[in-house]
Amino acid sequence: MHIVITGANRGIGKTLADQYRAAGQEVIGTSRDGSADIVLDVTDPAHHAAMAEQLQGRPIDLLICNAGVYLDKGHDLNGYPAEMWAQSFATNVTGVFLTIQSLLPNLRAGRGRIAIVSSQMASHTRAPGGSYIYRASKAAVLNLGRNLASDLQADGIAVGIYHPGWVQTDMGGTSAEISVDQAAVGLIERFAALSLDTTGCFETWDGRAHPY
Secondary structure, eight states: OEEEESSTTTTTHHHHHHHHHHTEEEEEEHHHHHSEEEOOOOTHHHHHHHHHHTTTOOOOOOEEEEOOTTTTOOTTTOOOOOHHHHHHIIIIIIHHHHHHHHHHHHHHHTEEEEEEEEEEGGGOOOOOOHHHHHHHHHHHHHHHHHHHHHHHGGGTTTEEEEEEOSSSTTTOTTTOSSSSHHHHHHHHHHHOOOOTHHHHHHHHTSOOBBOO
């Protein structure tokens, strides 16, 4: 199986890449800092064009859109500058769309699957306040994923959106509920179960359907 993972240099992305490779799968990881297989700033169209050229003619079985930022963590209402909104949406929403768009020929060739790592904070049922930018961006990418699921179904491409859990990473913090290895094991099971019958799903790492 040929797998592409964005944001594969640390946290969940790196652990997913490591676990897939240990299982004998072919993995291409991307990172902004050049520490993975392909240099990709998901906000940069030129980087996407270069990646598409590098992977031209190679069918993709699974694309995992994992790269993301949480720039407004801990801010109060005096924060949230406009540039922070722009940067966050450029990575968490536009970056996902550009990644899928640039690799669409590869996904069509492989009748591949697309897994979008979102968050339970995307759900309208969770509104405790705060983290306005992150919540809004993750809600937007949930909406994006569900609409892509409709448009790509005719191409045989299934799209799933996933909450990875509250994970002990740089983003989640040391007091988070689960380890990065637990999250990765659960997500790999979810990605394997994704099909055209379940396309458009929003699920948790441990297999529960999450309210939109």
